[in-house]
Amino acid sequence: MSESYEYLFKFLVIGSAGTGKSSLLNNFIGNKFKEDRCHTIGVEFGSKIVNIGGKSTKLQIWDTAGQERFRSVTRSYYRGAAGALLVYDITSRDSFNALANWLRDARTLASPNIVILLVGNKKDMEEAREVTFTEASQFAQENELMFLETSAKTGENVEEAFLKCSKTILAKIETGELDPERIGSGIQYGTGTSKRLAAPKKPARTPSDCACHV
Amino acid sequence: MIKFWKSAAKGKTGCPVRPPELKSTSTPDIKSLINTQLLLEENEDPKHMFDKNSKLTLSLCDILNEKKAIKYFVQYMESIGKEVLIKCWLEIEDFKIQTQYQDSSNENGNYSKINRTKSLDLHCKCVSKKDYKDVNTQRFSWQDNSELFTSTSNTRHKNECSMSSCRNLSEHLTSNSSNTSKENVKTGNYTEEAIKIFKKYVALEAPFQLDLPDSNRKSVISNICQPEGKITEDCFQPVQDILFSQIEKNYFNDFVNSPFYIKAQIDILTSGSLNLKDILHNETILFYFTEFLEQESCRVLLEFLMGVMHFRDNLLNNSSSQDPAQAQADAIAIYEKYFSLQATHPIGFPTDIRLTIESDICREEGPLPTCFDMPYRIVFKTLALYVKTFLESELYFKYLSEMIHSVENIWSTSHHKSHSDCSSEFSISTQNTLLAMGDPVFRKKKRNLSVPDMTIDSNQLYNADALWQRNRSDGLSLGRVNSLGRFESKFEPDPDKKGKSVLKKMVSRFVPTSTSKVEEEMAWQIAHMIVKDVTDLTMAPPDNEHEDM
Numbered sequence: 200m201s202e203s204y205e206y207l208f209k210f211l212v213i214g215s216a217g218t219g220k221s222s223l224l225n226n227f228i229g230n231k232f233k234e235d236r237c238h239t240i241g242v243e244f245g246s247k248i249v250n251i252g253g254k255s256t257k258l259q260i261w262d263t264a265g266q267e268r269f270r271s272v273t274r275s276y277y278r279g280a281a282g283a284l285l286v287y288d289i290t291s292r293d294s295f296n297a298l299a300n301w302l303r304d305a306r307t308l309a310s311p312n313i314v315i316l317l318v319g320n321k322k323d324m325e326e327a328r329e330v331t332f333t334e335a336s337q338f339a340q341e342n343e344l345m346f347l348e349t350s351a352k353t354g355e356n357v358e359e360a361f362l363k364c365s366k367t368i369l370a371k372i373e374t375g376e377l378d379p380e381r382i383g384s385g386i387q388y389g390t391g392t393s394k395r396l397a398a399p400k401k402p403a404r405t406p407s408d409c410a411c412h413v
Numbered sequence: 414m415i416k417f418w419k420s421a422a423k424g425k426t427g428c429p430v431r432p433p434e435l436k437s438t439s440t441p442d443i444k445s446l447i448n449t450q451l452l453l454e455e456n457e458d459p460k461h462m463f464d465k466n467s468k469l470t471l472s473l474c475d476i477l478n479e480k481k482a483i484k485y486f487v488q489y490m491e492s493i494g495k496e497v498l499i500k501c502w503l504e505i506e507d508f509k510i511q512t513q514y515q516d517s518s519n520e521n522g523n524y525s526k527i528n529r530t531k532s533l534d535l536h537c538k539c540v541s542k543k544d545y546k547d548v549n550t551q552r553f554s555w556q557d558n559s560e561l562f563t564s565t566s567n568t569r570h571k572n573e574c575s576m577s578s579c580r581n582l583s584e585h586l587t588s589n590s591s592n593t594s595k596e597n598v599k600t601g602n603y604t605e606e607a608i609k610i611f612k613k614y615v616a617l618e619a620p621f622q623l624d625l626p627d628s629n630r631k632s633v634i635s636n637i638c639q640p641e642g643k644i645t646e647d648c649f650q651p652v653q654d655i656l657f658s659q660i661e662k663n664y665f666n667d668f669v670n671s672p673f674y675i676k677a678q679i680d681i682l683t684s685g686s687l688n689l690k691d692i693l694h695n696e697t698i699l700f701y702f703t704e705f706l707e708q709e710s711c712r713v714l715l716e717f718l719m720g721v722m723h724f725r726d727n728l729l730n731n732s733s734s735q736d737p738a739q740a741q742a743d744a745i746a747i748y749e750k751y752f753s754l755q756a757t758h759p760i761g762f763p764t765d766i767r768l769t770i771e772s773d774i775c776r777e778e779g780p781l782p783t784c785f786d787m788p789y790r791i792v793f794k795t796l797a798l799y800v801k802t803f804l805e806s807e808l809y810f811k812y813l814s815e816m817i818h819s820v821e822n823i824w825s826t827s828h829h830k831s832h833s834d835c836s837s838e839f840s841i842s843t844q845n846t847l848l849a850m851g852d853p854v855f856r857k858k859k860r861n862l863s864v865p866d867m868t869i870d871s872n873q874l875y876n877a878d879a880l881w882q883r884n885r886s887d888g889l890s891l892g893r894v895n896s897l898g899r900f901e902s903k904f905e906p907d908p909d910k911k912g913k914s915v916l917k918k919m920v921s922r923f924v925p926t927s928t929s930k931v932e933e934e935m936a937w938q939i940a941h942m943i944v945k946d947v948t949d950l951t952m953a954p955p956d957n958e959h960e961d962m
Contacts, residue, residue: 209700237746241719272723278696382819383697
């Protein structure tokens with residue numbers, strides 16, 4: 200059971216109750232979609248090794264309970280997460296309105312460098328949509344989040360969501376913005392790394408990111 | 414659903430001890446462990462399993478009241494120049510201990526000498542919270558009893574009891590029949606001590622100002638200036654309250670993120686072994702432990718513990734607003750995940766436990782918060798066994814080494830910070846060349862650049878494009894071109910951004926410490942001009958949009 204991986208990231212899945220957090224996780228780790236799942240009590244874990252830019256990276260995903268009554272307990276798990284999926288339900292205006300609260304919690308409790316991706320779930324239920332793509336992406340932009348609409352039922356964009364978030368974390372590691380060896384970063388070196396011997400990597404740059412030097 | 418419960422309850426009469434029907438193929442070890450554990454858990458106190466505290470997570474209370482890791486906190490406060498706060502706190506604590514100790518020593522003297530050793534322990538000032546409370550209660554009980562004493566013949570110490578000094582304890586204990594005359598002297602010491610603290614921290618013209626509100630100062634004055642000349646040990650309580658809230662609000666969070674805190678944790682880690690509770694309630698180590706459990710294929714046990722913990726806390730804490738139906742739904746969610754015959758994550762509890770839980774959940778008034786306590790205890794003990802292996806595992810050593818690394822790393826970055834601060838004494842004497850600037854502290858921040866980057870890649874000479882692909886040398890960039898193609902200067906930093914701009918920090922590195930702010934400003938302006946010239950030439954804008962550079 201000890202597959203080798205280079206990095207291990209701690210991931211959170213947060214958001215209001217009934218937005219499909221557990222379904223997203225289950226879809227991602229390869230379980231079948233269930234129409235009437237029980238709500239989550241406490242935390243459920245999932246993990247998966249993905250390949251990001253040639254690096255095998257293991258995600259340790261903490262799927263938290265969305266119910267308000269468990270909020271105080273789930274908040275205690277935010278610390279030291281490297282990434283988070285902040286989930287709302289595109290068919291529920293309330294779940295969208297609650298985002299600001301969730302985001303505030305995540306930003307204050309998790310590490311300041313946490314990479315958050317906004318997920319509008321239940322994309323398959325277009326006819327019941329209450330939150331438009333535009334307003335959600337505007338919210339994402341204002342709060343410096345990445346954004347995707349997904350469907351845990353059809354599997355659309357589910358993997359992309361996790362991958363996109365992981366890629367950003369990895370990029371931050373490579374630019375030195377995140378130090379995996381710093382405790383509380385939510386990142387561990389895995390079994391497959393010989394960390395201190397790793398050759399300096401050239402950060403991948405987009406042309407727009409070029410810097411001028413004195 | 415009801416039907417299901419009924420049918421489940423029917424099986425109660427002839428329940429077998431083992432659950433042969435459980436599909437525990439994925440977790441065979443767990444099952445056997447659980448069965449053996451069952452025998453052991455009779456005379457255990459389950460309370461501690463639900464405690465929420467981890468040795469590794471220090472609260473401000475732990476530090477200030479119980480003096481855990483206080484030396485690191487003092488060091489931290491010294492490093493940010495706020496040691497006054499903590500020193501004042503400690504002096505007041507000392508004062509308090511002296512007084513309390515005093516009272517209890519008198520009590521001991523009056524009644525018997527049985528508790529003498531205890532009082533002497535207090536002398537070492539390593540008062541744990543428990544002792545501290547004991548002293549308090551002793552004092553109160555003594556006060557009650559003193560009335561009685563007045564009426565009996567034993568009135569020797571009635572008035573002096575609260576006033577003797579702790580330094581004279583041993584004398585006091587041995588010669589407690591003849592020390593009435595000494596008491597007056599001691600009273601003097603005692604008041605003096607209070608006045609000393611007052612003058613040092615609280616008074617308006619005090620050398621160490623604490624930013625106390627006036628009302629606070631006044632209440633301390635009235636506490637000290639009691640007409641009977643008695644000073645109670647909590648006369649500085651208002652000051653302590655303020656200190657506590659100031660520290661909590663302004664400094665504690667930064668302390669938690671500082672290397673001092675990690676050092677305190679490393680001390681804890683190396684001084685004794687951790688138990689399951691310490692791990693469960695500290696997120697950082699829990700991250701490693703979870704991974705460890707996954708490798709051992711028993712992560713489900715952890716999930717179970719957390720689920721029950723949430724369920725229980727929720728019911729106990731919000732008992733008034735609790736809807737029984739909701740509580741039942743929660744309980745069923747847990748049941749269906751771990752206990753039911755069709756459980757999605759079966760743990761392998763024996764049938765009798767399952768049946769007990771079924772009937773506990775199906776009460777008319779909703780399930781009890783404690784309905785999963787029994788299996789919780791079993792799983793807790795099982796996981797506690799895994800802790801031992803965890804503490805010897807590679808993952809644990811990785812955790813330890815990352816803790817140590819973090820201390821070193823944060824330290825090197827924070828040193829770097831102080832270098833770039835214009836108040837640093839090092840800025841000119843040790844780092845006055847451009848070359849030095851690119852060196853150690855700076856580079857450390859970037860893990861990947863461990864080799865000094867002084868070599869010139871010949872590729873770059875022939876490939877003009879490579880110029881833009883170069884790694885950014887920290888802090889030397891003047892700005893960047895954003896996605897819209899607009900140049901964002903680092904000179905005019907984002908007003909939302911806290912702190913100085915990168916460039917300003919850089920400039921201040923070249924300014925000697927002794928120079929005044931004005932000179933620094935000058936130097937900065939000149940640098941600004943030079944840089945502006947350069948950017949004007951190199952970044953010639955296509956239109957006038959960039960005038961504000």
